[in-house]
Amino acid sequence: xxxxxxxxxxxxxxxxxxxxxxxxxxxxxxxxxxxxxxxxxxxxxxxxxxxxxxxxxxxxxxxxxxxxxxxxxxxxxxxxxxxxxxxxxxxxxxxxxxxxxxxxxxxxxxxxxxxxxxxxxxxxxxxxxxxxxxxxxxxxxxxxxxxxxxxxxxxxxxxxxxxxxxxxxxxxxxxxxxxxxxxxxxxxxxxxxxxxxxxxxxxxxxxxxxxxxxxxxxxxxxxxxxxxxxxxxxxxxxxxxxxxxxxxxxxxxx
Numbered sequence: 001x002x003x004x005x006x007x008x009x010x011x012x013x014x015x016x017x018x019x020x021x022x023x024x025x026x027x028x029x030x031x032x033x034x035x036x037x038x039x040x041x042x043x044x045x046x047x048x049x050x051x052x053x054x055x056x057x058x059x060x061x062x063x064x065x066x067x068x069x070x071x072x073x074x075x076x077x078x079x080x081x082x083x084x085x086x087x088x089x090x091x092x093x094x095x096x097x098x099x100x101x102x103x104x105x106x107x108x109x110x111x112x113x114x115x116x117x118x119x120x121x122x123x124x125x126x127x128x129x130x131x132x133x134x135x136x137x138x139x140x141x142x143x144x145x146x147x148x149x150x151x152x153x154x155x156x157x158x159x160x161x162x163x164x165x166x167x168x169x170x171x172x173x174x175x176x177x178x179x180x181x182x183x184x185x186x187x188x189x190x191x192x193x194x195x196x197x198x199x200x201x202x203x204x205x206x207x208x209x210x211x212x213x214x215x216x217x218x219x220x221x222x223x224x225x226x227x228x229x230x231x232x233x234x235x236x237x238x239x240x241x242x243x244x245x246x247x248x249x250x251x252x253x254x
Contacts, residue, residue, distance in 0.1 A: 041136040047076035053137055054089050054128075064135050066107040067091065072099075079141070080176040087141045088175075089128070092148040092182035097121055100147045107145075111135045114145070121163060122147065122183070123154025123171065146175070148182040151194065168192050169208045172219055180222045190228045190242050197249070198228075203242040210235050 056065035100120040111132030190198035
């Protein structure tokens with residue numbers, strides 16, 4: 001009995017003297033494990049750094065990137081989304097929605113996975129995830145990727161899975177940034193619907209933009225398009241001048 005008690009006491013002493021690790025199975029001190037865990041993942045402090053993490057400028061994919069920068073146009077918007085909660089990688093200038101699937105396949109082939117609406121359409125947003133956890137990007141915001149097809153207004157899926165399109169004012173409000181540079185082939189003063197001319201419809205959209213601003217909304221509206229009289233403000237006067245231009249054009253056609 002004495003030998004048994006002595007053996008048990010010796011085992012307890014030896015166990016107490018061993019460095020503790022996770023669940024008692026590791027000989028690595030807990031502090032070292034915590035330090036290693038803190039190093040896991042990548043981080044960024046501005047839009048250029050985030051773009052560098054995700055886009056390979058020369059297509060070599062030498063640093064864990066997921067998109068070939070020689071094939072696709074990209075940009076980054078920090079603090080995007082309706083309430084500024086997202087950091088957004090933007091892929092734009094696409095010829096069709098088919099190219100959205102091509103980009104997603106490329107990302108998947110380099111260790112990334114996407115979650116979100118299964119439909120691919122101009123303006124669709126996917127959440128960026130990781131098959132390879134070494135690629136994980138540390139951020140306090142949501143990390144998303146958004147796709148734009150050129151000369152096509154961005155849309156959205158309704159609660160009934162029906163597709164609808166935003167106008168430029170609605171899209172700017174929903175995305176938290178001006179989408180016109182990513183969608184319109186040409187940004188022309190007064191042409192808010194991208195149809196190549198200034199009409200009553202553009203004047204109406206400008207009034208809608210002015211109404212949003214009057215509520216105190218901080219919106220990144222396109223000044224080239226909406227500030228038609230170039231006085232540094234978007235207001236009813238811009239809409240009035242658009243209507244005058246429209247009337248003049250209609251008169252000249254006759």
